[in-house]
Amino acid sequence: MKDALVHLLLTQPLPDAIDQQLEANYVVHRLYQQTDPNRLFDEFGPLIQGVVTGGAKGLDNATMDRLPALKIIAISGIGTDAVDLVHAARRNIAVTTTPGVLTDDVADMAFGLLIATLRRMSEAEAVLRAGRWPQTQLPLAHKVTGIKLGIIGMGQVGTAIARRAEAFRMEISYHSRTPRPALPWRFVEDLHALAREVDVLMLAASADDGKAIVTASVLDALGAEGFFINIARGKLVDEAALLDALKHQRIAGAGLDVFVNEPHVPEAFFTLPQVTLQPHRASATQQTRLEMGEIVLRNLAACFSGETPPDKV
Ligand code: 8YV
DSSP states (O other), X not given: OOOTTOEEEESSOOOHHHHHHHHHHSEEEEGGGOSOHHXXXXXXXXXXXXXXXXXXXOBOHHHHTTOTTOOEEEEESSOOTTBOHXXXXXXTOEEEOOXXXXXXXXXXXXXXXXXXXXXXXXXXXXXXXXXXXXTOOOOOOOOOTTOEEEEEOOSHHHHXXXXXXXXXXXXXXXXXXXXXXXXXXXXXXXXXXXXXXXXXXXXXXXXXXXXXXXXXHHHHHHOTTOEEEEOSOGGGBOHHHHHHHHHTTSSSEEEESOOTBTTBOOGGGGGOTTEEEOSSOTTOOHHHHHHHHHHHHHHHHHHHTTSOOTTBO
């Protein structure tokens, strides 16, 4: 039964089946459909008790503070870097995520980008689609099987990527805040050393402390033969340095699902044939988004029946 007292704010669309369940149980306000968000906040801000948002979108403090009755920020995603957890805790607002269910999709996308980039698939497809195959001599690509892969971040996603890499007989090493001796892969304490020795540097770290770790000097260490793949967060990379390294062929190529200022991507990327680009799609499958949505529903239900949401961070 619809509890007319509970108002929710959605910052981005959810799968239809999830949206329908929200509609059936709550009063739903859709921020992404508003031409004048201020009106929504003025009229309903004091009533809104729950926000459903994405990992990259999160909720900024100014918006949080326009919602005085807020009890829960339910993230449909695993990243909490776009929510100020300290600020939320101070206001006694629960923050929840959707752990576990998107790991495989993100690792699959990481591999898709790796293969597409090393094999120059975007560039070759663009030639074919433009009808230029007959007159084009494409450069040879880079072999994928057996390469040296360096993974930054060895959480669930990093581990899933490494498991896939084993099937491709890659030589796997990783850098992370803490070594994980139970895992079979080689830990490298110095990120520059890791970048120097691998063919592909794969970024799979969380962005909780918000600062760029893949800097100009890390890209220089990766070098002109090295490729960079990012399925984590744009802000973990010095994007200007990445563009510069690509433009001047100081690295060989990049596969990117994430950017600093999404959904806006520096146009300079579009003209680089050695780059594969995706608009933050790593978890964007019907199956996974549905599972993520179910977890959001269970966290909201727990919160509004006075229980601790099961996926509270
Ligand atoms: C989603 C993400 O694309 O989990 C995350 O933190 O960034 C992605 O899986 C995002 O949450 C969209 O809902």
